[in-house]
Amino acid sequence: MLLNEFFWENKYNTHKTGWDLGEVSPPLKTYFDQLSNKELKILIPGGGNSYEAEYLFNKGFTNVYVVDISKTAIENIKKRVPNFPTGQLIQADFFDLEMKFDLIIEQTFFCAIDPNLRATYASKMNDLLIEKGKLVGLLFDAKLNEDHPPFGGSKKEYLAYFQPYFSLDIFEKSYNSFHNRQEMELFVKFLKR
Template sequence: MILSEKFWENKYKTNKIGWDLGEVSAPLKTYFDQLINKDLKILIPGGGNSYEAEYLFNNGFKNVYVVDLSKTALENIKKRVPNFPNSQLILGNFFDLNDTFDLAIEQTFFCAIDPNLREKYAYKMKDLLKSKGKLVGLLFDAKLNTDHPPFGGNRKEYTAYFESYFKMDVFTKCYNSFHNRQGMELFIKLTKN
């Protein structure tokens, strides 16, 4: 299954973005609010409208990078946050990135890629993170769709992808999910080995 730039651009142009909360998710906001080092270099892959990037940037984190296949999604960020550096809004494929980061935020990207790419995602994330870098975010813990995103899964499946590359600091049911995702999300905080 090919989920192309055209596929995602069409989703944003037609506003068929049911996964978009319209705000930073509570679990990620809670995590961000305890971060002290504002110099962290942060990646948000498949960030879409990225209210997470907006929240971080507006709270003093100036090294936030969003990569997405949709030009419209990145333009939406720029409209909301005019001071967000253009060079940190990357129109492109996550798997083509070559930079390194201290922290990567997972918010509905993993569930949007073809499940056949999940092992590749874990490996790529390991390459993109600096030594002791962290992957933090949310993964669906539910059976969802098999023929289009969002694709679901479970902790056992996900552990198999990540355990070779990361220490599982936190990998648990999310207690403060958005109301329509209650009981369907895992909160993860993984540290690169």
């Protein structure tokens, strides 16, 4: 299965977006609420309808970027949040991005890519972060699917990808996941070495 632009565009166009929470994800909201530096340069890769980007923007964070391979996803946030700086809403493949960020937010993007790309994902995150930058978010700790997204995984599997580049500051069961994801997610805060 080719998980390309066509695949994701089709999901949005046929409204098969079962991952979409329709609101900022509770564990990320809790994390965002304790951030004080509104100038942090933040990336949300595979941001989809991007409620997290909207939440941050409305709280006064000015340097929030979304990259998504789907044109419709990018158009949806442009329409919903017309004041969001359009130069920070990028339709592109995450793996082609060449920029630097202080903080990158993960939510249901890692589980959406081909599992063969997981090691590349970790190394790309390392490339995209500044020295001591952070990768923060949620990873599924559950079996899920083997032939189509969302792909599952375990803490043990993930360790192998991230340990080469990051200090694993937080890597534990999320206590405040969205109701239908409870007991299924790890909250992570990885610091670039």
